[in-house]
Amino acid sequence: MIALYPGSFDPITLGHLDIIERASPLFTRVIVAVLKNPNKTPLFTPEQRQAQIGLATAHLKNVEVDTFAGLTVAYARQRGAKVIVRGLRVLSDFDGELQMAHTNKLLAPELETLFLATASEHSFVSSSLVKEVAKLGGPIDHLVPVNVIQDLRECFPAG
Template sequence: MRVLYPGSFDPLTNGHLDLIERGVELFGEVVVAVLHNTDKVPTFSLEKRVHQIQQSTKHLRGVEIVSFEGLTVDCAKDEKCTLILRGLRALSDFEYELQLAHTNRSLACNTETVFLATTAHHSFLSSSVVKEVAKFGGNISHLVPEIVANELKLLFNK
């Protein structure tokens, strides 16, 4: 079974990586769909984010990385996925993710959203938190894959 795991992954965190690894175990194939959002200026280019994910998941079988623009359900259809994987860290995530799941289902009635609770030690982790810590020279080696940590250090010259 193929599941689509969409996100901006700017940057990829160990929480994202944990969901990818668990997704492969549960579903067999995970299509990591990296969003190109024209309304936001990302920290890393789309190409760099795709590369970071490729390098961070090369130890896994059953992972495919694609990029997309537009609606997640259209990407899911293009990738022949009827399941969308989303992670939940807190109750506030659930409210937003439930709204997205209902919207996606209204747009594509054959598409289901599956929620996975994050591992407890990743529950505080977000890309925004990682960037903030990196910006001020904090240790992020336990928060992100090595390639991401190195590239954030270069970016922020710390």
């Protein structure tokens, strides 16, 4: 069975990686899909994020990384996914994620949403927090995969 893990991943965090690593043994293939969201101004291009995720997940042989635009359910159907994986960090994440899961179910009744709780040590980590810490010159090695650290330092050299 194919699962889809969509998101902006700007950048991928250790929390995201935790979800990917835990989803990987549950499915024959996990597609990590970088959303090209016209309503956001990301730090990294979709191609950069795809490359970052590819390096961070290279040890997982059934993980594929791609980019997409538009409705997640349309992309899931196109790729043959039966499950949409979503990570939950804190209780406040659940409200928005549940609303999206219900909307996706209305749009594509054949798709299921699987929520995975992020490991507690990563429950406070968000891409926004990572960028803020990096911008201010703080340590980020406990927040992002090793390959992303240099990319962030290049974006925020004075930090």
